[in-house]
Amino acid sequence: MSAVELFPIEGIPLIKPGDPLAAIIVKQLEHMNKRLQPDDVVVIAQKVVSKVEGRLVALASVDPSDEAKALAEVVDKDSRIVQVILDDSRAIIRSRRGLLVAEQQAGWICANAGVDRSNVQQGDDGEEYLALLPVDGDASAERIREELRVASGVAPAVIINDSHGRPWRVGTVGVCIGCAGLAPIWNQRGLHDLFGYELHSSEECIADELAAAASLLMGQSNEGQPVVIISGYQRPAHLPPAPSRSIQRTAATDAFR
């Protein structure tokens, strides 16, 4: 029986810029009497990766432009937050009261360009910080994977996930915004179903499905479980690893922007 198990890594401390995340993961696994396996997928919440990388902006330091102020009126948000969103975006996709969907600089289309103010520790001076998405989630995932290999001798697949809202459907789901060591898209074109009919729409985004599965165990209201291990998932062995950028639909093939 091909069972898949997911479990959170217990006891991960609050992460600060520069913390050795991979070493912390390996150490906490040891406390759980567990070891990484080559087939494991390590899913890490974007927020802790952004913190490790210092992708933080002090809200009080932001001086909003006239453009940000005007857009803030439209979407009914803090103009300083809107300025940070604009600074980290390539394009605004939709703006409406309460809604600001942007294509952020790494190419992810999501609410507020992924900029988040929750769970970002106030500094000793009481300042409030915003967290931005990693500059390059795939590079972040590759680096963490290499650090895990150094710390444990094993290089699992790594996924960085975030919670994104979607058109048409209520609620957020976990999605992949960075990966290393796995093929995010399982292209099944050319495969045949049980009756020999060649499959049509047969690209399955397994990286997003793994990211969503891990989100179930992370919760959103605390940082107690920002890392989830998925073990026993048999990834398509014939597919070479690829970056999560390959999940980004090109504008020319996207009917919804």
Added chain:
Amino acid sequence: MSAVELFPIEGIPLIKPGDPLAAIIVKQLEHMNKRLQPDDVVVIAQKVVSKVEGRLVALASVDPSDEAKALAEVVDKDSRIVQVILDDSRAIIRSRRGLLVAEQQAGWICANAGVDRSNVQQGDDGEEYLALLPVDGDASAERIREELRVASGVAPAVIINDSHGRPWRVGTVGVCIGCAGLAPIWNQRGLHDLFGYELHSSEECIADELAAAASLLMGQSNEGQPVVIISGYQRPAHLPPAPSRSIQRTAATDAFR
């Protein structure tokens, strides 16, 4: 440690209209020396539910209208299939060469209104059939849940999942198109994060995340594993069960149709 396990039910035979799906699930679980638990989530692929319910249309029986023929030209599809899509839809959301996104009659917005020709057994006469989505996936899930209760004495949560493409991102992911016995949306508004900041965009669609997780084990190129059990997932206990219809974003709150 709060681990979650997913496993497919082995040996489910090819499903035909009228087959006792719940009894088959319970019997195959017994063969695996397993029993349903009240906290389990039983995820069932839409295709087998549609087959049990006879939601099949013989392709040769379809006489396409002028409207279907014109739209088939635009999207470059078989006009008979387009007719079946139109017949099961409330509205066409986007039509382009190779792409037909519809709001199907139960309210799900997806490619081809969810109409699928793969994995639908040709009849004894060699006819080819299309499978439509269930008329009411929530009612289907409720019925299967009740049948599972009768067959096993235990009423787990039930999710019917399908693979849908998304704007902005390549590839399909499993989503929920019917559920019973669980709250599909975990509304975390009013919860506070570690630093006391009230969470903003805090509705998590756990039904879609469970559906996506199960998809990982189902594959798409065969029907060998159309039922997956998720055990150990601690659902938010304070939320009352609700239908999957509550996942459907209203047109007024949707910036992308």
